[in-house]
Amino acid sequence: MLPLFSFLTLAxxxxxxxxxxxxxxxxxxxxxVPPPQEIVPPQDERLPPQEVLQRQEIFEPQELRPLPGKLDxxxxxxxxxxxxxxxxxxxLSTFPPEGKVVPAAHLNFPFQGRFDLFSHHxxxxxxxxxxxxxxxxxxxxxxxxxxxxxxxxxxxxYLTRPxxxxxxxxxxxxxxxxxxxAGPGSRxxxxxxxxxRQGNWxxxxxxxxxxxxxxxxxxxxxxxxVPSSNGRSTLLRLRSNGxxxxxxxxxxxxxxxxxxxxxxxxxxWQTLLLNGGLSGPRDIPPTPMxxxxxxxxxxxxxxxxxxxxxxxxxxxxxxPKADSLSIPKRGHAFSYGLSTLYQGTFGTGQVQSASLLxxxxxxxxxxxxxxxxxxxxxxxxxxxxxxRQTVTVAIQTPVKQDKARGGLLFFxxxxxxxxxxxxxxxxxxxxxxxxQTRYIHLILQRGQEGAPLLTLSMPKGDHRLVQVDFLxxxxxxxxxxxxVKTLNES
Numbered sequence: 001m002l003p004l005f006s007f008l009t010l011a012x013x014x015x016x017x018x019x020x021x022x023x024x025x026x027x028x029x030x031x032x033v034p035p036p037q038e039i040v041p042p043q044d045e046r047l048p049p050q051e052v053l054q055r056q057e058i059f060e061p062q063e064l065r066p067l068p069g070k071l072d073x074x075x076x077x078x079x080x081x082x083x084x085x086x087x088x089x090x091x092l093s094t095f096p097p098e099g100k101v102v103p104a105a106h107l108n109f110p111f112q113g114r115f116d117l118f119s120h121h122x123x124x125x126x127x128x129x130x131x132x133x134x135x136x137x138x139x140x141x142x143x144x145x146x147x148x149x150x151x152x153x154x155x156x157x158y159l160t161r162p163x164x165x166x167x168x169x170x171x172x173x174x175x176x177x178x179x180x181x182a183g184p185g186s187r188x189x190x191x192x193x194x195x196x197r198q199g200n201w202x203x204x205x206x207x208x209x210x211x212x213x214x215x216x217x218x219x220x221x222x223x224x225x226v227p228s229s230n231g232r233s234t235l236l237r238l239r240s241n242g243x244x245x246x247x248x249x250x251x252x253x254x255x256x257x258x259x260x261x262x263x264x265x266x267x268x269w270q271t272l273l274l275n276g277g278l279s280g281p282r283d284i285p286p287t288p289m290x291x292x293x294x295x296x297x298x299x300x301x302x303x304x305x306x307x308x309x310x311x312x313x314x315x316x317x318x319x320p321k322a323d324s325l326s327i328p329k330r331g332h333a334f335s336y337g338l339s340t341l342y343q344g345t346f347g348t349g350q351v352q353s354a355s356l357l358x359x360x361x362x363x364x365x366x367x368x369x370x371x372x373x374x375x376x377x378x379x380x381x382x383x384x385x386x387x388r389q390t391v392t393v394a395i396q397t398p399v400k401q402d403k404a405r406g407g408l409l410f411f412x413x414x415x416x417x418x419x420x421x422x423x424x425x426x427x428x429x430x431x432x433x434x435x436q437t438r439y440i441h442l443i444l445q446r447g448q449e450g451a452p453l454l455t456l457s458m459p460k461g462d463h464r465l466v467q468v469d470f471l472x473x474x475x476x477x478x479x480x481x482x483x484v485k486t487l488n489e490s
Contacts, residue, residue: 055415060398060449061407062483063334066350068316071309071373075111076354079119079248080371081283081302081363084229085134085220088272089279091121092304093247094358095141102277107358109306110143110243116310117236118372119248120185120474123220124229131222133253133261136232137269138216141245142207148242150205150215155236156191156198157218158184166475172451173441175423180441182421184233185474189372190423192235193471194439201236207244212270215246217263219253233474235372237310250279278360285362289342298343300368305359307367311374312352324382324463327391331488335408338375338395339478341368346481347404371474377482379466383458390487392452393466395424397444397480408481411447420444420480422473426453428466444480 079092090105097103123134142148158164164187173180178194181187191198207213220232249272253261286301316336317325328334337346341353353366354373367373383389397419398408420442427437444450456464468482 055411055413055447058410058412058449059405059407060333060410062332062485064346064348064404064408064481065334065336066348067312067314067336067338067340067352067377067482068320069312069314071352071354072311072313073308074114074116074310075109075357076116076118076307076310076367076372077111077246077248078303078305078307078356078367078371079117079121081304081360082279082281083120083283083302084122084124084281085250085279086124086126087280088251089249089276090273091119091136091248091250091279093245093249093273094306095245095247095273099274101275105276105278106247107305107360109358110245111238112240112243114237114239114310116372117215117234117238117246118474119234120231120371121220121250122229122231123222125222128228131228133222134220135251135253135264136216136218136220137214137249137251137264139212139247139249139269139273140205140207140215141212141247142209142242143245144242145209146242147209148207148240148244150207150244151239152197152201152203152205153237153239154192154195154197155201155234155238156188156196157216157232157234158187159220160184160231163187169441169443171443171445171448175439175441178423178439180423182441182443183475184231185371185476186422186441188233188235189471189473190441192237192372193374193423193425193469212266214266214269217269219263235471247273249273249276282362286364289365292343300341301362301364303356303359303367303371304363305356307354307356309354309370309373311376312370313376314378316377316379324380325484326382326384327389327458328484328486329385330389330486333483333485335396335481335483336377338480338482339370339472341366341478343402344400344479345402346398346408346479347402369474369476369478370472371476372471374469374471377468379468379484381456381458381464381466381484383460383462385486386460388457388459390489391456391458392483392485392487393426393454393468394450394452394483394485395420395442395444395468395480396450396483397446397448399447400479409447410449414445414448417446418443418475419446419448419477420473421475422470424453424468424470426466426468428454428456429464431457446477
């Protein structure tokens with residue numbers, strides 16, 4: 001049985017200034033080994049031959065528009081490579097390289113003001129007899145000679161088992177209380193979207209001068225029976241009144257004299273930071289962006305670095321100077337790309353992936369998928385058609401494409417591969433004039449048109465404000481679209 005581990009180890013500090021002296025014998029960096037899967041499927045992947053007779057392609061003519069607005073400038077500590085962690089070491093460090101045994105493992109980026117932390121990693125038992133718990137620790141270091149305060153605004157961290165297993169859910173579930181989720185990625189964005197701060201995380205941490213504290217010291221336990229793997233997803237919104245460095249680290253549980261497991265101490269985490277190399281196995285390196293045309297299959301890679309942007313705010317109107325969004329003509333629709341990425345812009349040419357300020361050389365060039373990034377979209381709808389219309393707003397998962405084709409490609413039935421799994425908040429005024437706020441958990445498969453998030457009956461000249469908010473969920477595959485459609489009713 002695992003011992004009870006503390007959710008936070010906030011009381012552990014060291015008296016001596018950090019960093020400590022480095023030992024003389026370096027720790028070798030783990031070898032590169034391919035991961036079990038890629039983050040994004042190849043461009044325009046078609047159905048396997050055996051499925052062709054079971055599914056039909058449906059082409060929906062509709063206008064594709066780039067999404068107005070842009071990402072803000074909040075930096076994000078993004079630790080997602082390697083996804084499968086089998087060796088101890090550094091997952092992501094923004095500490096200075098000086099005094100470290102493996103300088104290349106430290107990216108030298110201080111955080112100050114608003115910043116986020118996103119992390120997703122999986123532990124797996126090597127065999128039924130080797131099931132020692134893998135711990136993930138996040139160190140925060142104050143390099144100054146003054147105390148630094150960190151506000152923990154919102155945050156959550158969940159394991160796949162037992163916290164948030166991948167259960168089967170309908171495509172569309174109303175979730176007023178935040179109890180619907182499938183997987184840890186779905187659950188963390190559910191909490192943060194609702195402004196929650198989980199469990200024992202305090203509202204405020206005060207880090208003494210020249211000292212490190214643990215922001216996180218949590219286990220990722222595995223079992224000796226199938227499934228022998230387990231994952232942990234974490235999302236935190238933070239604010240610091242001074243510069244701090246962060247490091248995400250992986251360590252197998254130290255053993256007590258009686259061979260029972262215990263949580264690592266602050267000193268053990270600091271020793272790993274000073275002496276360790278990058279954790280492994282390393283993921284497949286991304287396809288060089290300057291040579292994309294030379295490859296039939298593009299590898300995007302997984303992210304390990306500091307991304308630029310925590311929220312994408314957009315006011316969707318007819319033009320930058322307009323104050324309303326005219327609904328489509330009857331029987332027509334238009335769509336805005338969501339989490340578009342290179343080789344997947346639906347012909348808009350817009351890449352929404354967050355840029356990376358610093359990264360490891362063998363990891364993704366951009367934060368593809370924008371995991372944990374909030375989309376805050378405002379649609380000031382107006383019926384300018386001269387007659388009453390029925391209008392729907394939906395999130396859809398068409399087949400990924402990069403060239404303009406005059407519409408979107410869907411499957412019926414959709415392919416049995418989940419491409420979007422998480423909550424969406426919609427706020428609007430209903431047909432009786434009453435304000436509504438709804439949380440809806442979506443499960444969208446590849447090629448799925450998606451049920452409407454809301455349906456409005458709009459008289460001629462009617463104005464209706466609609467707001468759609470969601471954090472792009474981990475365990476999802478970009479891109480998607482937000483579609484406004486006027487139904488073809490007689």
